[in-house]
Every structure is written in C-alpha cells, then in structure tokens.
Amino acid sequence: MMLTAHEIQNIIRTGVPMAESIDFRVDEVSGKNAIARIPFSETFVRPGGTLSGPIIMSLADASMYAIILATLGRVEMAVTSNLNINFLQRPKPEDLLAEATLLKLGSRIAFCEVNLYSPNSDGLVAHATGSYALPR
Amino acid sequence: MMLTAHEIQNIIRTGVPMAESIDFRVDEVSGKNAIARIPFSETFVRPGGTLSGPIIMSLADASMYAIILATLGRVEMAVTSNLNINFLQRPKPEDLLAEATLLKLGSRIAFCEVNLYSPNSDGLVAHATGSYALPR
C-alpha cells in the first residue's frame, strides 16, 4: 500500500536530521507527483533578502526522495547520483514549494523533475532534475 | 587587496545564517582556488550513516561563492544560476572538504568547478560545476 504524505515526511525527517531542522514537509503525494514545502524562516536568507541556494537545493532533493518513497515504498537507501538545478527567479521571503515528478523508473535509476515556486508569485523560482540510484 | 580566507568565511557566515549553522569554514584561498570545509556533525547524516546530499551541495555552492569573493572582492549579490553535481562515493562520517576552482570569469558570469573529498579517503566524494550571475 502506498505510503501517505505524512508517513513519507516522517520517514525523511527521522532519517535525515537536516530535513527535520529545516521543517521539511510533504503536503501531498499522488500518482507520479509529490508536493513538498519548506516554511519560511529568517534563518534561510542570503544577501538580497531571498532564500539561499542550499535551502532551495535541499527542498529539490528531498522532494525527489519523497516521490521515490511514494512510488517504491521504504527504499531509504536510494541515493542521489546527479542533481542539476537552474535558479530562475529570486524567491520572495515566504514558503517555498516543490512539485516533484517521476519521469522514469528503471531498475537501477529513478529520474525526476522538480518545479520550485513561491505560493504567491508567478513563474518558477528554480527547476531541477535528478537521478537517484536505487538499492538492489 | 584580496580578501583573506578568514574574511571571506566571516562575510559568508554573516550573510548566510545557514552557513553559520553548519559551521562552514574557508581554510585557504590562493589564485583561482579556494579550499573550504564543513566539520563533521551527527546532524548531517542520512540513512546509511553517510553525509546527506544537501550538506554536500551546500558545501559545493558555498565554496564557489568563496572563490568568487576571493577573486572579485565583496560581490555578495552574486547568485548561483546553475549548479550540477555528481555524487561519486558515499563520504565517511568525517569532515568534508571542497576545492573550488574558477574556470572562467566573464563580465556577467563566473563558472567554477568543485572537487569534494574526505580528508582520509581516496577518490572524490562528489564533483560539481556551477555558474554564478555577477552583479553589474
């Protein structure tokens, strides 16, 4: 049976203390998509008053992990092998959302795409793709 | 006059609270290279007892920022436009080091390469490239 968004959030926050410390949340999983979020915190900013790159990359990576767990179950040992991210627009100082989509599930590799956006702004904040190596 | 490693570390940790919270350090800057470090902490792990991807990406990104500040001075408004990272080997639970090299400095864009490694292991933990958009 498919893990729920809440179960996936708990698995990730338990296994990755960093995800707990930035309050990583999984809002929704359905089919090949997961929607995840990092609530805004003043500790996430960088010069310019915008969210720092590492926070955006952390959400991109964790949202891919979420859709992989949603699809395959408890494969916590899946690990990122490649991540490519383009930063398109400085995010406002507000929550950051990510919609991760599983584009290809092979026997060795899962390939995902992530759209990152601010809830109250048009246009993407960033776009990422990534490959996860799956445990045998 | 070129900023010292210590000055760059202070600029980054003051501007980016996240860098302060993970104890980001700049060990050395010279010519086109910067060597940066994140000391090991139990809070950085992920399943498998290894460092999580976001910690490795944070160090990759911050080490590129360091070599750009070393080269151009206080251009804190430089922002990452693209980052590509390949994870090559699970890091041991120890400090993680990064050697960032500036490969191209244009008027709009700085392009860097980063080798990430564990001090006591052979082979790379990860390899990253990235572009920073420079303020005008």
Place this chain on the structure above:
Amino acid sequence: MMLTAHEIQNIIRTGVPMAESIDFRVDEVSGKNAIARIPFSETFVRPGGTLSGPIIMSLADASMYAIILATLGRVEMAVTSNLNINFLQRPKPEDLLAEATLLKLGSRIAFCEVNLYSPNSDGLVAHATGSYALPR
C-alpha cells in the same frame, strides 16, 4: 508577427549547415512549445542499433533554438550557455521527436526544457534542460 514553423526551420537550416545535413525539421510551434524532428537515417546509429547521443543532443539543442526564435523572432545570435541531458531509454531506429518548452524568458537568458521521444514508443528517450544567452 510570429515566425512560422517552416520559417524557423529554414532560418536554422540556413545558418547551421549541420542542421541541414541531419534533415532537422520543425513540425509545429505554438505559444511556449515547439515540436521538432529528425527523420531516421542509418547514418545516425551507434553500437546497439540505436541513435547516437550526439544526434539526440543535436535535436535537443536545435529544438530549444526553435522555441526561442518562435518567441523572440530572428535572434539567431542567441547561443547555448548550458545544456544538461539525461538519456532515459534507447530510442528505436525511427524518427526522433522533441517537444521544447520555454520555462523562463529573462532579459539575458532563456531557459527551456525538452522532452525527447520516439513516435511509436511509450516513455521518454531523453530529457534535457538548457539556457540560451540572448543577444542584447
């Protein structure tokens, strides 16, 4: 007035002899999408009887160029600054199609995504993202 698919095809094939030699075609442009194609040729294969990587990359790159010309008009001097491609499935020996989407149009940079697929197979052959530097 927006260039037609046929006009864009002619501009690209005239300016880039390589595109002419591989019979690059623009099937359709509309809004933020372009659909482009390379008809199958025995000269495009590699060991395994599948299309070679460079052919797939050439179509990815040219389809992004097509959607940029469709959006901005005759900006032939736009040049690729970054391209990232993931190969997901060996294409059959048949035509290769690409659907390129413009995800962000800035003043300096256009950012695109491309889905590459075989007309008679399920699943993606490859997925690419790319940035083009725009002429001033």
Place this chain on the structure above:
Amino acid sequence: MMLTAHEIQNIIRTGVPMAESIDFRVDEVSGKNAIARIPFSETFVRPGGTLSGPIIMSLADASMYAIILATLGRVEMAVTSNLNINFLQRPKPEDLLAEATLLKLGSRIAFCEVNLYSPNSDGLVAHATGSYALPR
C-alpha cells in the same frame, strides 16, 4: 593490453558513422586522459562564424567514450546516461580539441570531465561532465 589512440579512433568511427562523417580523431590516450579532436570544417559553423553547439557536444561525448574504451577495452555498449556542458567562449574557426579525464570508475558507471579548447587561444571553449552506464 590497452588499446592505442588509433585503434580507439577506428572502433568509434566504425561503430558511429556520425563520428566518421565529422572526422573525429583521437590524438592521444595515456593513463586517465584522452585527447581528441575535430578538424575545422566550414560545415560546422553557426551564426557568428563560430562552431555550432552540437559539434562541440559531439566532441565532448566522443572524447569521454574514448577514455572509457582506453580504460576498459572494447566496451562499445557503454552508453551516455548524463551529459552536462557549459559553453564558456565562442571557439575560433579552427580545430577543436578535447581533453577527457576519467574521474571515477565504478562497476556500473564511469564519470568523466572534459575540457574543450582551441589550439591557438587561451581559455576554455567549453567544459563538460558526463556519466556513462557500463555494460555488465
């Protein structure tokens, strides 16, 4: 026994007719490096009188294939799984060279870096990284 540069060139040009048609050459292989070349041809240009992106990407990809064959022998069924390229400087209308380095050889994946340059100019034309999936 390690394949020679000339043997690798022949294997690639025989298996990939496209490499033959652009006169792809392997100048040298030694240890973890291969130096490859595409001689200049008027048919490789794009608007601006410079080499087109697909030619540069073709050389990047083929030079990685060359160093993998040099290292592992006749693994022609190795296939590119990811390629990331940054274009740093418009090449002059002259030969294009590539120095490919094998950075990691795993059981499933070989990871390479490529510096692309013009023989008579300073600075890189492009920088690429790529992963090849190895046959079992």
